[in-house]
Amino acid sequence: MTHYTGLVDRYREFLPIGLETPAVSLCEGNTPLIELKHLPAQWGGKCRVLVKFEGLNPTGSFKDRGMTVAVTRAREEGSEAVICASTGNTSASAAAYAKRAGMICFVLIPEGNVAMGKVAQAIVHGATILQIKGNFDDGMRLVREIAEEMPVAIVNSINPYRLQGQKTAAFEVVDELEAPPDYHCLPVGNAGNISAYWLGYCEMAGHVTQVGEACGFSRDQRLFPPAIVTQSRPVMLGYQASGAAPFLRGEPVENPETKATAIRIGNPQSWDAAWAVQRESRGWFDECTDEEILAMQSQLASQEGIFCEPASAISVAGLMRDIQSGKVKEGSTIVCTLTGHGLKDPSVVGDLTLQSVPATLESIRNVVENKLNADTTA
Ligand SMILES: *Cc1c(COP(=O)(O)O)cnc(C)c1O
Numbered sequence: 001m002t003h004y005t006g007l008v009d010r011y012r013e014f015l016p017i018g019l020e021t022p023a024v025s026l027c028e029g030n031t032p033l034i035e036l037k038h039l040p041a042q043w044g045g046k047c048r049v050l051v052k053f054e055g056l057n058p059t060g061s062f063k064d065r066g067m068t069v070a071v072t073r074a075r076e077e078g079s080e081a082v083i084c085a086s087t088g089n090t091s092a093s094a095a096a097y098a099k100r101a102g103m104i105c106f107v108l109i110p111e112g113n114v115a116m117g118k119v120a121q122a123i124v125h126g127a128t129i130l131q132i133k134g135n136f137d138d139g140m141r142l143v144r145e146i147a148e149e150m151p152v153a154i155v156n157s158i159n160p161y162r163l164q165g166q167k168t169a170a171f172e173v174v175d176e177l178e179a180p181p182d183y184h185c186l187p188v189g190n191a192g193n194i195s196a197y198w199l200g201y202c203e204m205a206g207h208v209t210q211v212g213e214a215c216g217f218s219r220d221q222r223l224f225p226p227a228i229v230t231q232s233r234p235v236m237l238g239y240q241a242s243g244a245a246p247f248l249r250g251e252p253v254e255n256p257e258t259k260a261t262a263i264r265i266g267n268p269q270s271w272d273a274a275w276a277v278q279r280e281s282r283g284w285f286d287e288c289t290d291e292e293i294l295a296m297q298s299q300l301a302s303q304e305g306i307f308c309e310p311a312s313a314i315s316v317a318g319l320m321r322d323i324q325s326g327k328v329k330e331g332s333t334i335v336c337t338l339t340g341h342g343l344k345d346p347s348v349v350g351d352l353t354l355q356s357v358p359a360t361l362e363s364i365r366n367v368v369e370n371k372l373n374a375d376t377t378a
Contacts, residue, residue: 004030007168008068014171014203015164017072024071024101028057028064029168033176033335038303039316043323048333050181051300051316052173055308055341059121061262062193062339063093065169066155066162071097073161074153080104083152085139087189087262088118089340094155095125106152108132108139113261115309115345135256137267157192158269163211166193170200173335180205180234182332185315187339188238188247188285189263191274197337198277201233210276234335236283237328238274239318241293241311247274247285259290259348262311262340284327292317294348300338301349307342315339 004010006025008017017023036049054062071094074082081104084090091107091114098105105127109119113135122129132139140156147154157163174180180201186194195211202209240247244256244264253266268274278285293310296317301307315336322328346352357363 006068007065007165008072011168011171014168015069016161017069018076021072021076023068024075024097025068026058026064026096026100028068029172031056031169031172033173034304034306036304036316039299039320040323043320045323045326045328045330047323047328047331049316049319050177050333050335051306051308052169052335052337053306053308054169054337054339055312055343059089059093059096060117060341060344061089061093061309062166062169062337063089064097066157066159066165066192066196067093067097069165070153070155070159070161071101071103074155075101075103077153079151079153081106081152082155083143083147084108084154084156085136085143086114086118086156087136087264088114088344089262090156091127091129092118092121092125095122095127098127099125104128106130108143110135110139110264113264115261116347117344136265137252137256140267140269156269157190157196163192163196163199163270166196167200167203169337170197171204174201174204177333177335180232181335182234183237183283183319183328183334184234185237185239185319185334185336187260187263187311187314187337188240188274189244189265189268189311191238191247191268191270191277193337193339194236194238194277195270195273198233198236198281202280205231205233207233209280211273233281236277236281237315237318237322238278238283238285239314240285240287241314242287242289245285245287246271248287258293260293260310260314261345262309263314286318286322288314288317288321292321296320297342298349301342306338308338309340309342309344310348312338312340 007029008023241258297313
């Protein structure tokens, strides 16, 4: 077995990266697909649900998949600086990969609406942080404008190399399951990731997608080893927070609001691509309230041992409802992407104050005894 050196090296022949170009990598990708053991049984129906835990990427979110390709390309093209607008995770990832490449990194973040862990990452990786008195959508507009004037490469998901990198998550799912799932559930903010997964699934199945055409470099089916070419593709389900749900309203949302800050976006950059995904996969969009999102984040942590971000938990919260209502068929295999790690934002999980006990065997024994008794009588 050879040392894993990241997804550019693993999937280079399917990416728009030269064969000789050195990858800017932190060994991202290759994340686990974990089967849920407890929750699906509680929802009725007989579905197999697996989560692709992208919180286990080097900076704690799936953004690293896109960033390794975007920054590798930016360096290959001779850029000295990258810039992005961010709800947090893009800036954390851009900052880390820019440093890895020896490049300058500028990030625009909305004041007061970025999780502390993500801000800390951008700081420790030495990014120049511009906290703006505006939201993500304002930041995105400014990034587009400044990149017209200054020699800075945009590494938001409007950079098509980001989607190219992110599509590799679909490759990994199919490799591991030896077939695509019946459904794939994702949180939707800018809708870059749902578009990227669809691109990946379509490439593996030898189908052309409008998303790939928009990117301009969809690969030919012949490039894939026959063993992984499959005709089937999943139905794609995208979930948005009720206060930031432009795909449900059918138009941009002026003042998006949700505690799931990673998807607090009113004007999605991949609007047309995501509608193409919905049509081509015969999927749908739906919304969840912040209460539903936080309840599922807590259940995943306390019952399955998986701590993801609020935005990530929406993929499972939405799926639960769609299984219970019968929209998702009995007996299906479903993959939900958990986009980011819960450690990014411990402040949302509620009261973090602890009780102290004396450092004596007696006090420890009392607590252990009470807890064990309570559990056996329950
Ligand atoms: C970026 C992000 C999303 C949203 O992804 P889009 O590609 O913008 O739809 C969801 N969850 C987390 C944790 C993210 O960082």
